[in-house]
Amino acid sequence: MNIRARHDAIVRSLRRNGMTTVDELAEEVGASRRTILRDIGALRDEGFVIHSEPGRGGGLLLDPGSVQTTARLAVTEVFALLLGVAAMRAAGNLPFSGLADSGLAKIEKALPPEKLRDLRRFLDCLHVGKLSPLQDLSNVGTMDPGLLPAFETAFLQRIQLKFRYRDAKGVVTERQIEPQAMLILPPLWYLVAWDPAREDFRHFRMDRISHPEPVDSLKFRQRHVPFEDDVCPYRDLLR
Amino acid sequence: MNIRARHDAIVRSLRRNGMTTVDELAEEVGASRRTILRDIGALRDEGFVIHSEPGRGGGLLLDPGSVQTTARLAVTEVFALLLGVAAMRAAGNLPFSGLADSGLAKIEKALPPEKLRDLRRFLDCLHVGKLSPLQDLSNVGTMDPGLLPAFETAFLQRIQLKFRYRDAKGVVTERQIEPQAMLILPPLWYLVAWDPAREDFRHFRMDRISHPEPVDSLKFRQRHVPFEDDVCPYRDLLR
DNA sequence: ATCTTTGGTGCCAGAATTTGGCACCAATTC
């Protein structure tokens, strides 16, 4: 067995059994007592918190808040991580203990700088309305990926966007708007935008939009204020 | 130099220089040509996309969308990742290529099952209204963490919550509500809730809430439907 | 006080893996 695989096996076993002895681990993993002890030392060096009390019945115990299995992250996963961390940071350090910024900084450093900048700018534009439970997300989200390059351009460069919209009655109109936010309310995507012609905010279901086209050089600003009144503006969303 | 450290060094170098040759890498890293070639093979096996064209001037080029540096994640970081991935999955596979589910499954497996279940249930309750740009998040979010245990209990067990609320005019009232969502609009936190006494949805600024107290055994259901009309219900939030 | 259990360390020889050099092939440019 590989040294890395053995480390993972040890962590898994500790997590599963809650409490074990070195000898049990040695038998389970198929390595000698000495090797297991060396491995535990290495894992501690890497940041795992492994309690041990010689003399008592069961010896080894892994701290549940301890660090996790190694994983090589794809760019999309790093993006997901940044997105999640943005939410976590916005939450102070809400439901759980504070974020380990050091590890995160390492990840950010590993990203190509231009990519990171783009990700951050896109994050600035992306509003997440509702996060569904993870279990239900497999069969969610219907939207044409072909639309996205135009939207990304409009969002990032903050220029107006032109497209055709088919409303609930099937009537098709031509719209030219200033995109303000992308709103995800699974299974649907909405574009929140300022419509200069109607002088009002509108939202558009993404699956009813076609032929999007950025309008060069028509720059605009984004608008956002927190609300004060205690009547819920989301009442239409809830039932 | 360690084999793992060398792999990281190679990836870093490829990312920084954009394009290099095997011999340059060998000299930079301090290893032989043969070893570098072996390492590149290993990195490719791990999922890195490394282009190469023998014969032409510069040979090696790392695909910018390729996988990232290894990182051991703390539990909070895994939570952040799950949160972000939930948003990403909800987005189909929005602005970037599809998520590498295999790696994610590995991370999920590494979490203690109870912890993962709790995280998922809490995710189900947490709505993120607006994600600020990462740069601005340091001085954001004013809310009393002391409030949270009561809210977490109410959300997770889906029971009513009682608290005192001080409105914009300073008038204090006693409320008993059914929490529906936590809304983060930096720098403020809002509780979106159904008020059975008023038979309507209300939202409350978290910093005006005090003395929260779960009301045992008064269970309720959550309510949510996507909206259809194209008039933006968020117009009060935007300016 | 002594024995047993169990974590922990130093040391060293044998086992396993990694490394570097070599010969050689393939594709491209000049």
Add this chain to the structure above:
DNA sequence: GAATTGGTGCCAAATTCTGGCACCAAAGAT
């Protein structure tokens, strides 16, 4: 055809890992 550069197979040397041994420390049982 020569030069450049990625790529592969092979093997001996270098390096690292592993397992056994002796031994220490702490706690509980007798």
